Amino acid sequence: MNKNDLFRAFDGVDDDILERSELSTALRRPPACRKWLAVAACLVLIVSLTGGILVAEAKEYNAAVDFFKENGLSTEGLSRSDVKAVYRDITSQHFTYDKTAEVIERAVPGLEIDQRQPTPEELAALWDRNVWRNTRLEIGFSYRVDVREKLDEGLGFDVLDRSVLECYRDGGLLWTAEFPGLYVEDGAHTSAGTAVWGHNDTWSSEQPARSSVARVDENGNVLWQRQLDHGFEREYIAAVVDNGDGTWAVVSRGDFKYLCLSQYDMDGNELFNYVTEVGNYGIWNAVRLGDGYLVQLGNTMDGETARLVKLNREGDLLDTFVYEGEDCDYTITDMIEFGDRVYLSAYAVPKQKEKGGRYEIADVLDYLFSNNIWEISSEELTPMVRDNYTAVLLLCDPEGGAPETFYSVKGSLGGKLAVNGSGELAWDVESVVNTFFSPATSSFTIGGTCQVFRYTFDGAGTLLRQEDAGETVPYHR
Amino acid sequence: MEDSQIIELYWKKNTDAISKTADKYGAYCYAIAENILHNHEDSEDCVNDTWLHAWNAMPPQKPNVLRLFLAKITRNLSLDLLNVRNAEKRGGGEIALVLGELVECLNGGVDTETAYEAKELRQCIRRFVRSLPEREGNVLVRRYFFAESIADIARRYGLTENHVAVMLSRTRKKLKAHLLKEGYQ
Numbered sequence: 091m092n093k094n095d096l097f098r099a100f101d102g103v104d105d106d107i108l109e110r111s112e113l114s115t116a117l118r119r120p121p122a123c124r125k126w127l128a129v130a131a132c133l134v135l136i137v138s139l140t141g142g143i144l145v146a147e148a149k150e151y152n153a154a155v156d157f158f159k160e161n162g163l164s165t166e167g168l169s170r171s172d173v174k175a176v177y178r179d180i181t182s183q184h185f186t187y188d189k190t191a192e193v194i195e196r197a198v199p200g201l202e203i204d205q206r207q208p209t210p211e212e213l214a215a216l217w218d219r220n221v222w223r224n225t226r227l228e229i230g231f232s233y234r235v236d237v238r239e240k241l242d243e244g245l246g247f248d249v250l251d252r253s254v255l256e257c258y259r260d261g262g263l264l265w266t267a268e269f270p271g272l273y274v275e276d277g278a279h280t281s282a283g284t285a286v287w288g289h290n291d292t293w294s295s296e297q298p299a300r301s302s303v304a305r306v307d308e309n310g311n312v313l314w315q316r317q318l319d320h321g322f323e324r325e326y327i328a329a330v331v332d333n334g335d336g337t338w339a340v341v342s343r344g345d346f347k348y349l350c351l352s353q354y355d356m357d358g359n360e361l362f363n364y365v366t367e368v369g370n371y372g373i374w375n376a377v378r379l380g381d382g383y384l385v386q387l388g389n390t391m392d393g394e395t396a397r398l399v400k401l402n403r404e405g406d407l408l409d410t411f412v413y414e415g416e417d418c419d420y421t422i423t424d425m426i427e428f429g430d431r432v433y434l435s436a437y438a439v440p441k442q443k444e445k446g447g448r449y450e451i452a453d454v455l456d457y458l459f460s461n462n463i464w465e466i467s468s469e470e471l472t473p474m475v476r477d478n479y480t481a482v483l484l485l486c487d488p489e490g491g492a493p494e495t496f497y498s499v500k501g502s503l504g505g506k507l508a509v510n511g512s513g514e515l516a517w518d519v520e521s522v523v524n525t526f527f528s529p530a531t532s533s534f535t536i537g538g539t540c541q542v543f544r545y546t547f548d549g550a551g552t553l554l555r556q557e558d559a560g561e562t563v564p565y566h567r
Numbered sequence: 568m569e570d571s572q573i574i575e576l577y578w579k580k581n582t583d584a585i586s587k588t589a590d591k592y593g594a595y596c597y598a599i600a601e602n603i604l605h606n607h608e609d610s611e612d613c614v615n616d617t618w619l620h621a622w623n624a625m626p627p628q629k630p631n632v633l634r635l636f637l638a639k640i641t642r643n644l645s646l647d648l649l650n651v652r653n654a655e656k657r658g659g660g661e662i663a664l665v666l667g668e669l670v671e672c673l674n675g676g677v678d679t680e681t682a683y684e685a686k687e688l689r690q691c692i693r694r695f696v697r698s699l700p701e702r703e704g705n706v707l708v709r710r711y712f713f714a715e716s717i718a719d720i721a722r723r724y725g726l727t728e729n730h731v732a733v734m735l736s737r738t739r740k741k742l743k744a745h746l747l748k749e750g751y752q
Binding site: 529 | 590646685697701711743
């Protein structure tokens with residue numbers, strides 16, 4: 091056996107694992123038509139429409155026209171059925187019809203936040219930075235993990251020694267804590283200190299993958315650490331949510347298809363747990379929603395990037411929402427509870443006809459490949475990519491989970507949500523400012539740079555200001 | 568076009584199968600070839616050869632995941648061509664190409680014992696990768712199946728390059744132990 095034989099032997103890896111390894115690309119899939127040219131603010135929110143109301147057509151239309159007049163909305167460009175649909179959409183507060191966004195945008199100045207194109211000088215400054223490094227300064231609480239390993243003489247290879255967790259606030263180091271034998275995955279700031287979670291070290295399929303949660307005080311002292319054991323061979327913690335009453339909810343994924351909700355008191359006692367089978371979805375995020383929780387599930391291979399489930403405090407699955415538009419798909423990138431409401435950061439892309447490949451930019455690639463374009467300047471490519479994206483901030487009410495209103499920013503992707511040192515909500519919007527076409531790179535085909543703009547809101551959800559955060563993040567699809 | 572429809576075209580020996588495959592997976596296979604060969608023309612040749620091999624393989628084969636079936640063909644063809652190119656650099660010259668062409672005349676290209684061993688080794692690797700935690704397994708196959716650079720893998724999974732390198736080093740040691748345990752010296 092030589093190295094070539096060994097390389098070839100990787101052909102034996104099961105297809106499901108090869109497919110799984112492709113999941114974590116930021117996105118996916120192939121061609122349709124050149125829809126990107128006509129893509130606009132198709133901001134539509136579908137929240138499981140059920141039922142319907144039968145009224146006399148004329149009566150409903152007249153009521154709709156009255157509603158438009160009373161609220162200063164324009165019917166320009168709308169058909170009779172459009173007017174009724176928008177009327178139903180707004181009055182039912184579902185915002186499910188694609189024309190609704192256009193009507194509201196025309197009627198409410200500032201709802202669509204203006205974002206100017208970058209100047210050549212700004213582009214030059216961006217280029218000078220090393221865009222391949224994540225140079226972002228975190229706001230609020232953030233965590234950095236350093237994993238240390240050591241040689242196990244008996245096994246003959248390195249095994250985990252410990253994780254060193256550093257806690258920062260607005261970029262300044264607050265404390266450091268060590269976790270022997272635990273791969274720390276993340277931490278979350280709560281009213282009772284920091285919740286830290288991670289998993290054990292494994293090097294054989296016969297070893298179960300166990301996850302642990304720990305509580306750390308404000309000086310970095312580890313108060314307790316508990317290992318979860320809900321009968322799964324593999325269990326990973328996705329999030330720890332502060333219930334605000336001296337307990338934590340731990341949301342974990344068991345054996346790749348179960349969602350497990352456990353409640354812990356501040357002494358590390360597990361109060362109860364509840365397991366629900368949800369299928370082969372990753373658990374991407376979780377926040378508190380009223381007396382329960384809103385959990386984002388995802389499966390990038392199936393294009394499931396905006397599936398939310400609502401749980402009650404006991405872990406019962408109450409409802410499922412899939413955010414999608416008639417002409418566009420959403421990807422939810424972050425969620426946060428702020429001012430008694432849940433905010434979702436997302437971005438919309440035109441809906442594609444086929445699955446597979448690099449989904450979000452499929453139409454751009456289709457255009458390039460169809461025209462046999464293998465070299466294209468950033469000046470030509472960037473507007474095409476920008477046309478493809480709209481960043482969206484969605485707000486859900488604490489009871490039903492339905493959206494109350496939204497902000498949108500064209501040419502951008504919704505980024506992180508955080509509460510800054512002044513107690514305001516900060517929404518990062520990543521504006522695509524330069525791009526390059528790289529068909530020979532396997533992990534992405536279009537790369538580039540996004541300039542981060544930060545939009546700040548008060549507790550009532552009012553936009554206070556927008557500013558260039560002075561940061562860049564890479565764009566790869 | 569759905570993969571199942573493309574496979575159906577292959578089974579009906581409809582030549583549209585190749586153009587549809589090229590449209591849908593041309594860039595994907597090219598990227599894999601380029602990762603291995605780092606040469607535009609060679610990579611394009613390998614991709615074109617991939618369509619020919621797929622044409623010859625279907626029927627009788629009916630892949631579950633067409634994309635990965637093509638990926639496996641591409642990487643093997645790319646590796647073959649890389650060996651030829653390396654042989655040329657070592658002074659093999661034209662003879663390396665000639666030998667490469669003659670391989671096509673052999674029955675399967677390898678003897679039975681070697682083929683059996685290769686199959687066993689594939690099974691051994693399959694078991695090993697399946698035993699790994701999800702993230703380690705993903706990183707390993709991106710590197711040693713798709714031949715991606717460490718920088719690309721780091722970007723794909725949001726890790727630092729150092730983290731990926733350490734993870735790969737550690738997994739290689741595990742693989743070495745696994746191979747020894749399975750009787751590979």
